[in-house]
Amino acid sequence: MTPLTHSQQITQNPLLGKSEVELTEWVQQQGQPAYRGKQLHEWIYQKGARSLSEISVFPKQWRAELEAVEIGRSTLHYRSPAADGTVKFLLRQTDGNIIETVGIPTEKRLTVCVSSQVGCPMACDFCATGKGGFTRNLATHEIVDQVLTVQEDFGQRVSNIVFMGMGEPLLNTDNVIKAVRCINQDIGIGQRLITLSTVGIPGYIRRLAEHHLQATLAVSLHASNQELREQLIPSAKHYPLTALLDECREYVQTTGRRVTFEYILLAGLNDRPEHAIELAKHLRGFQSHVNLIPYNPINEVDYQRPGPHRIQAFVEALKNFHIAVSVRRSRGLEADAACGQLRASQKKADG
Template sequence: MATHQPRAALPLLGQSLEALTEWVQAQGQPTYRGKQLYQWLYHQGARSLSDITVFPKAWRQAWEHVDVGRSALHHRVVASDDTVKYLLRLADGQIIETVGIPSAKRLTVCVSSQVGCPMACDFCATGKGGFVRNLGIHEIVDQVLTVQEDFGQRVSHIVFMGMGEPLLNSANAVAAIRCLNQDVGIGQRAMTLSTVGVPGRIRALAAEQLQVTLAVSLHASNQTQRLQLIPSAGAYPLSVLLDECREYVQLTGRRVTFEYILLAGLNDQPANAAELAQHLRGFQSHVNLIPYNPIDEADYQRPSEASIRAFVAELEARRIAVTVRYSRGLEENAACGQLRASRRPS
């Protein structure tokens, strides 16, 4: 039996079958152990090498301190609509939030891509808490496995709409998407990546030729209003963002979803809808309207149903595809814009 010491800082989760096979060979184990390790990591929920009972006991004991890459459950809360919010404690003690959203035919996971968020959107709880660091590939993949194991059913859909700006952690976000697709077995077309926009990153994402849905958070119908809500819009004017989105459609052949949070008395008027429609004329796109989900740190209000209907009618009259998305988990602060990792490490 090999007696090599474990290599530091090597989370196994997020590694491909080939990489895991090379790793076990480097530890003096036969090639077939790589496939066993792969199966136990991605499909049998192993949280440590000691869990992998097909491995020799002596080897498991010698390697029990190898970093598999799984997080610890810090807190779990279930909303009345069966949405589950998880606070996960990472290896360095930081806390992130993940949300499991069940429905009759699917199980969706809302994953975080960063600890905190540097974009500081004025209506978002995550942005109010500041930015700490990017998540690693294993920390993103772990969120999906955690929800899958807790619900006891396969995850069918993934949305990168949790804490953080995915395109500021694009290398790890893209690698996690590929891992979740190839290793966990979730189709890319069932994944959505949401961004407020980072200059040049949408173009770079197009070059990856993924099959995911790109969701761009506009939240305003003009640059002045958008700058009020999203400070980063100063470096990325609305017109430039939309030009890059058009380029994305041309390069990928996939439509863009535009997300628009409706804030009462601010951006929910028919005139805003008309202005938004003008921007999207001739665009292969879809608009998701999201009635504002309240947070303690901001004074914005949720629009009335009448205002929502009027906004929708204005877009539809101008032949813009639109859906109203009512967020789940609202009363447990698990809805869009409410994630804040409020329970700190103990």
């Protein structure tokens, strides 16, 4: 096997995702003074440099020597704005794979919906990403890049992060945790403003708890009983609902952080008052919050979004059992709103 050249080794180890300490060590390895590490950190995370040639405070000769060094930024493949200000981005990675990320503005915040994988292996029946299959995990720098991309496009600081884009974050735990720490320490977004979403994989929530992050854990239940959950989430066959909830209770005890339970409302399937009552009985005495998500329809399946009266009846049924509940307002409905839809439609258009 032919060994990699120095420039090839550098290219395969992008600078994005590294801390100021790591960047300082790197510049010193290149024979530069330590203070250039702080400069490099500022240009990557605050000024959005996409190549070292842009960093004007560096000597021209050194910049020329480092022409092959990759900071690790993606290329914008497609941008899809919606009337409500939401913007979906398709980002091309260096290997040609395309991922989705979303910027969601409100009057007081800018939230980024981040992907953690190219595709998703969980194959949830209602999910456009799951219908497209799984390719690979995203590296730390590919996750962090999504936040910087949205921040630059909107011209304002990102305030909140939700790992609710393409992929199952806990199947990419190591890179996701590194990305959370980078987003927190290097970009400057508080961990309490970051949410990690999972459908639940045996043992992985327990593993996450050991890191004692201050981020919010959001568990995608989407059903009030095991039979219905298996219909919607194939992987649930290997993880009984009662076992999942037991692991969530352990998470609360270990971290002191409450768990958010996400529940997609599908008209006529899981949105009846009896489902709400069944769900409430599971969650009584639980330090938790239920986030109801009216379904965004996709072409691949016939599920429908329930009407406002059906949604409100579900909310009231939960409140009667003193369950904390909110309804997520859908954004960008006219712009391939469901995660994975824009990527799928663009694949067809490109193809």
